Amino acid sequence: MDLIALPAFADNLIWILHDGANAIVVDPGAATPVSDALRDLKLRLTAILVTHHHPDHIGGLKALAPLLRGPVYGPAHEAMPVDVEKMSQGMSFELLGTHVRVLDVPGHTAGHVAYVVTEPGRAPWLFCGDTLFSGGCGRLFEGTPAQMRHSLDQLAALPGESRVCCAHEYTLSNLRFARTVEPRNTALADYEARCKALRAEGAWTLPSTIATERAVNPFLRVREPDVVASALDHGAASADPTDVLAALREWKNTF
Secondary structure: OEEEEEEEOOOEEEEEEEOOOEEEEEOOOOOHHHHHHHHHHOOEEEEEEOOOOOHHHHOOHHHHHHHEOOOEEEEOOOOOOOOOEEEOOOOEEEEOOEEEEEEEOOOOOOOOEEEEEEOOOOOOEEEEEOOEEOOEEOOOOOOOHHHHHHHHHHHHOOOOOOEEEEOEOOHHHHHHHHHHHOOOOHHHHHHHHHHHHHHHOOOOOOOEEHHHHHHHOHHHOOOOHHHHHHHHHOOOOOOOHHHHHHHHHHHHHOO
16 A cells, blocks of 8 residues: 545645555545545545544545545544544454554544554554644644543554654644753654754655654653653643643643
């Protein structure tokens, strides 16, 4: 399977996994980039994976329906504009020679799900929508800090080689915040330099990996002493990981 990132809107990425003939599309907020890519690459649209209900992730579903030759998989507990196979924690299915496992990852929205797609002999792909970003996490629009911490802990426990295919190119702005939170983190400084070089060349910083995010992402590092200290300096109620995450998220909202 090959992976393609299609830009949409200001900073969205719509992901396509394909085998040269059939395609799986993830979070098609807009239909035109997808239909253009399918036409240009001569691909059949075999399935769509949806992580959550926000318009920039589902806006293209109705327009893509005439092209679709299979199901739409979506969160079981969120309203969708089309009929979907309702997905929740622990469910799994086979798709184009891959195994797809579903995780409940509430926080950004109440019913957000993620998909871990595994092809034999290759590192998994993690399609995590707006829960985990490279260097950051999504805003808490509907969920609680405790839910987001649990969701991020669940993603952080995936194999380190898992490829993090999040839905926005927010990496550089996230890393500026991360460096403020944890200025002594040399792995973070090195990663920021690599990402700046990629963006200067017009390349995406994504996918990241779970191993990279464990090393650089403050929202996965809420038990690290320097991250805890920064959170306490910015209003964390205690050193408890949930309180640390809540303080970091509030701080990031106005950073």
